[in-house]
Amino acid sequence: MSHFTNNAINPQALTLMTNQANAQGQVAVKAVGLSKRYAEFEAVKNLNFEVFTGQTLALLGHNGAGKSTLIKMILGLVSPSAGQLFVQGQEVQAKRVNASLSLGYLPENVSFYDNMTAHELLSYFAKLKGVPPVRVSLLLEEFGLMAARDKRLRTFSKGMRQRLGLAQAVLADPKVLLLDEPTVGLDPLASAFLYQKMAQLKAQGCAIIISTHELGLVQDQMDSALILGQGQMLASGDLHSLRAATSLPSLIELHHVTPLQYQQLLSQALFASLLDPSVADRVCLRVPDALKAKVIQQLQGFKIHEFSVVPPSLQDIFHFYMASLYPHGMPSSAAFGSAKNVKSELVA
Amino acid sequence: MSQIRHLEQPSSLASYRPPMALTLIQVVAVKEFKDNLRNRWLWLMAGMLLILSLCVSFMGSAVSGSLVVSESAQIFSGLVTLAVFILPLGAILLSYDSFVGERESGTLLLLLTYPLARWHLVCGKLLGHAYVIATACLLGFGLTAMLLVALGEAHTRLALVTGFIHLIGSGILLSLVFVLLGYCVSLCVREKAKALGVLLLLWFVLVLVYDLVLLTALVSMAEVLSRHLFNLLILINPTDLFRALNLLANPAETLSAKSSLVLIAQSGMGIPLMYGLFVGWLAVLLLICCFIFNRQEV
Numbered sequence: 001m002s003h004f005t006n007n008a009i010n011p012q013a014l015t016l017m018t019n020q021a022n023a024q025g026q027v028a029v030k031a032v033g034l035s036k037r038y039a040e041f042e043a044v045k046n047l048n049f050e051v052f053t054g055q056t057l058a059l060l061g062h063n064g065a066g067k068s069t070l071i072k073m074i075l076g077l078v079s080p081s082a083g084q085l086f087v088q089g090q091e092v093q094a095k096r097v098n099a100s101l102s103l104g105y106l107p108e109n110v111s112f113y114d115n116m117t118a119h120e121l122l123s124y125f126a127k128l129k130g131v132p133p134v135r136v137s138l139l140l141e142e143f144g145l146m147a148a149r150d151k152r153l154r155t156f157s158k159g160m161r162q163r164l165g166l167a168q169a170v171l172a173d174p175k176v177l178l179l180d181e182p183t184v185g186l187d188p189l190a191s192a193f194l195y196q197k198m199a200q201l202k203a204q205g206c207a208i209i210i211s212t213h214e215l216g217l218v219q220d221q222m223d224s225a226l227i228l229g230q231g232q233m234l235a236s237g238d239l240h241s242l243r244a245a246t247s248l249p250s251l252i253e254l255h256h257v258t259p260l261q262y263q264q265l266l267s268q269a270l271f272a273s274l275l276d277p278s279v280a281d282r283v284c285l286r287v288p289d290a291l292k293a294k295v296i297q298q299l300q301g302f303k304i305h306e307f308s309v310v311p312p313s314l315q316d317i318f319h320f321y322m323a324s325l326y327p328h329g330m331p332s333s334a335a336f337g338s339a340k341n342v343k344s345e346l347v348a
Numbered sequence: 349m350s351q352i353r354h355l356e357q358p359s360s361l362a363s364y365r366p367p368m369a370l371t372l373i374q375v376v377a378v379k380e381f382k383d384n385l386r387n388r389w390l391w392l393m394a395g396m397l398l399i400l401s402l403c404v405s406f407m408g409s410a411v412s413g414s415l416v417v418s419e420s421a422q423i424f425s426g427l428v429t430l431a432v433f434i435l436p437l438g439a440i441l442l443s444y445d446s447f448v449g450e451r452e453s454g455t456l457l458l459l460l461t462y463p464l465a466r467w468h469l470v471c472g473k474l475l476g477h478a479y480v481i482a483t484a485c486l487l488g489f490g491l492t493a494m495l496l497v498a499l500g501e502a503h504t505r506l507a508l509v510t511g512f513i514h515l516i517g518s519g520i521l522l523s524l525v526f527v528l529l530g531y532c533v534s535l536c537v538r539e540k541a542k543a544l545g546v547l548l549l550l551w552f553v554l555v556l557v558y559d560l561v562l563l564t565a566l567v568s569m570a571e572v573l574s575r576h577l578f579n580l581l582i583l584i585n586p587t588d589l590f591r592a593l594n595l596l597a598n599p600a601e602t603l604s605a606k607s608s609l610v611l612i613a614q615s616g617m618g619i620p621l622m623y624g625l626f627v628g629w630l631a632v633l634l635l636i637c638c639f640i641f642n643r644q645e646v
Contacts, residue, residue, distance in 0.1 A: 075461045078645050105461045110454035115386045127375045128462045130367045168458075172364050 026089075028053045028176050028207030029074060033083035036069050036231075043069040045232040046083070051207045051224075053175065056198065058218045059211040060318055061228035067211040068108070070228070071178050074209070075105055088175055104174030106165045108181040108211075114154035118145050118164055121153065122171065129172045139167040143197070159190030166197060177201060179210040183217060195221050219314040227318060229325040239314060246320045248312035249286040251276070252295065255306035257283045264302055270295070366463035376464075376472025381479045384442070390480050393438050397488020400430050405492055420504055423496070424511050424598035427489070431519050432587050435481075436555055439523040440547040442480065443530025445540045446473050447641075452540065457646050466641045470531065470634065474524065481523040485516045507598075514597035514619070521626040522590040526551070528633035535640045555587050562588070579617070586629055593622040 029051040036044040044066040051057045059067045072078040073085055076092045085092045088102050112121055122136040140146045143163045148156065156164065162182060169177060179198075183191040191214070198208055198221060212218050218225075225242060227234045235242055257265075262283060265271040274285040274295065287295050292309070299307060312320075367375070384390045404426035450456035459469060493512035497505050530547055537543045562581055565573065582588040596619055 072457075072646070077457065077460055103461060105458065107454045107457050110458055112453070112455060113383070115383060120382075124375070124379050125462070127367070128372060128459075128464055130365050130463075 026053050027051070027086070028055075028088060029057075029209065030086040031070075031083065032085075034070075034073065034080050034085055035082040036066070036073060036078060037081040043231050044073070044080075045230075047226075047228075047233055049226055049233070049236055051176075051209060053207050054202055054205045055223040056202055056208040056210060056221055058215075058222040058225040058314075059209055059228070060213075060215065060225055060314075061234075062322060065228040066231040067228060068180060069231075071105075071180055071209070071211060074176075074178060075103060102175040104169035104172070104177045106162075106169040106177075106179045106182055108184070110161075110165060112153050112161065112164070114152065116153055117150045118153065118156070118160075119149040121164065122167060125168050126171055131171050135171065139171065143167045144193075158185050159187060159193075162186060162190065162194060166194060170197075170201065175206060177206050177208045179208065179212075181212055182210065183212065183214050191217055215315040215318055216313070222314075225314065227321050229321060234321045234325065235317075239317075242314075242317045243312050244289075246312065246317050247288065248316055248320055249274075249288045250292060250312065251310040252285040252287050252292075252299075253308045253310065254283040254285070254299070254304055255308070257304060261302050261304060268298075270298070369465070369468055372464055372468045373472040373475060376469060377475035377479060380473055380476025384476075384480045389442060390484055393480075393484035394487035396434065396438075397431075397484060398491055400434070401427055401489050401492035402495075404430065405496055420496075420507050420511060421598055424515065424594060427515060428591055428594045431515065432522075432590055433555060435485075435519050435523045435590075436526040436551055436587060438484075439477075439481065439526035440530050440544075440551055442477055443473075443527040444534055444543045444547050446477075446531055447534040448537055448540050448543050449534075451538070451646070460646055467638045470637050470641060473531070474527065474634065477527045478520070478524055481527070482520050485519050485523075489516050489519070511594075511598045514594055518590050518593045518623070518626065521623070521630070522586055525586040525626065525629045525633065528630060528637060531637045532633065532640060535637065535644065554585055558585050559588060559591075583622075583625055586626070589622060589625055589629075592617075593619060593626075596622070 027050050029049075031047050031049050034044060034047040035042065047070065049057075059070065061067050069078060073080055074087060074092065079093075116124070118140060119136060122139060123133060126133060126136050137146075137149075140149050143166065145160065145163060145167065148160060153161065153164070166179075166182065169179070177198075182194055186194070195217065198210070202208055210218060210222070219239065222239070224236065224238045226236045227242075235245060237245065265283075266275070270291075271285065274287055274291075276284040276286045285295065296307075296309075299305075405423050447456060450459070460466070489512055493508060496508050500508060529550060530543075533546045533550070534543045537546065562578070566578060582592060596617075
């Protein structure tokens, strides 16, 4: 259980990150003992992590886990209560004039200025960053918005708004891109487009931090994940190391199983215990990694040659940690509070 | 292919430099001005001021049974009375959602991730709103002034021009004071509707109630309270300051002797000092806005 009660970075993940650093380049974002407290509520507790150039970090957690607070701290909008945060080697200071152009940000549910056109909006943000106007047209073309450049934003679909938002975020060719729930409410095509653009940016050496609940989508795109729960780090590392850390069983789906073969399988205690009863229309086994080789070998004995092995998904891993954190089920977000709620109370 | 080449060569973009403070302020100001052109607030305000000033100037005498152009003192008295209601109200409507609206839509958070200090944003918005108000006042009052000067007698022209310059100048300053009050409230609340409610209450107190209470106090306690205290009480309300400034700039013989503003007229206080007080109001409110904004976490 130490992997989710320990606030310090997972040594396995750290080793992996170090290896990635050597392979992929410099540290783009680094947090050391990072905490944020609002009165009695601790939104972020003692976080340690690193993100490297050309790497995508998925920031996962339940609502109120501290993801948005962490993003705001990286942006310099919220000052940490303790610890240090470095972006491109420079320590972030809250409320600073963000002179660094190395950050790009797409907020969650941003509704830009509805009276503006796409071109006017990008031009406005370009002027604020000192980006030449020619870049605006290039980005509109690149993000498939050239045809709508003179249309008011109130007429834009959700997908178009998100594309425009991402274009805004990459205006000044950021070295670190922060995306807060970028695919919420998007259709699969629009989501695919965003992920495709992210892959391009990553290939250019941009470090991407993406906060999302759409685990199935982010699983194939991320290099590592940081799972937060109640403000603290529950786990971190790439998918492989997370699977190893959780020891969750893989799913082995057996194809073309005859009734006789099925009866033979059930007659063996090992297979009977591994059979997944929740899958009614297929024959599936939940097999821990330690038994995987043995099970596959024994399947040959039953003349079952067609099967597929599905390792635990990011969603399985996430549910594992959430179940460990809340063994009696997830409480409502109000029960454990969120930074937003606490701040509102403080303001009031 | 050009897009692909562009993607492959991001190094050319590494030379971006954040703009200078004045450039940033001007960028925000121009955006605010254009917003108010698009939503037609500017034209609405200018149109209202124009219609009202034309009515006061050319139809004001109708109540006395004649249809002649009013005398300049009467024109300014009427215009000041109307402007003191309309300009603060317009300024409130212009500014109440400046920050709370951007906070609700998420753009405030986004803007603060740009190389933009909070005071840049406040000053940029103020400058943009100053452009809007100045344009509305110049169009609304300026066109009437030009018409009156063209139609009026030669000896009255200078007084008319001077009077309108003071009316427009002090009107802009009065509006900006209320714009800044709007910013302060907009920064402190979390809902647009609440900001509007608070500001309308403030308008009601400063424009309507304050002067009435002061006049009552003047009549009932003239012997007890010092004249200097009354002067001070008048000058700390920007709407009374506006009235007093225009009263001094356009002395009206018909002004009610019971008006509290007569005290100012008799105090020997100069017009430059009153403009100075307006500037002081603006400076203090601007500092308060920046202070509130800097203390907030978004």
